[in-house]
Amino acid sequence: DAGVIQSPRHEVTEMGQEVTLRCKPISGHDYLFWYRQTMMRGLELLIYFNNNVPIDDSGMPEDRFSAKMPNASFSTLKIQPSEPRDSAVYFCASSRGGNYEQFFGPGTRLTVL
């Protein structure tokens, strides 16, 4: 079975550019999570969806960040405009409702120059 799929795996961009990260959750999972990992702050939850509806976006750092889930098999995290401090590894994870085991994707390493 395919796990959580994220693309791209690596992204290098210049400050001010728009960045879009993509995630395909495991089929049948109804929760989808976006995390950011940095050395300084560790793993932080940005936003999560239940049945495609955003439930908690309190972790989204600022208005430059937005996330969508147009259907059960696809989600995007967009940063516009990007800044060097956004450089991090961004993880998507999914789970089946009521099950605490979240399955993580391989992550997207973002570098903003």
Add this chain to the structure above:
Amino acid sequence: GQQLNQSPQSMFIQEGEDVSMNCTSSSIFNTWLWYKQDPGEGPVLLIALYKAGELTSNGRLTAQFGITRKDSFLNISASIPSDVGIYFCGQAGTALIFGKGTTLSVSS
């Protein structure tokens, strides 16, 4: 906000040694989770604990949910090189709160 304090931050051990790491919380939660992250990958769940005092094993790994419900530890016995990685504790509601991780290095 809720915080998880995980220690030690890093460990350098010889193959065959036992390892112990722990996590403390400022709040009481009902679930403790231990994840491992291999280099270049996402975290993978190792052990889940749902009851105060619970002791659970998964192969060479053993984890316990503290009686106060504010702490947990993870032990790895007879470490091997593939144990290398970052170990995270986490507390769960619908979303996870993670500790900063313990980076384990194993030399053979």
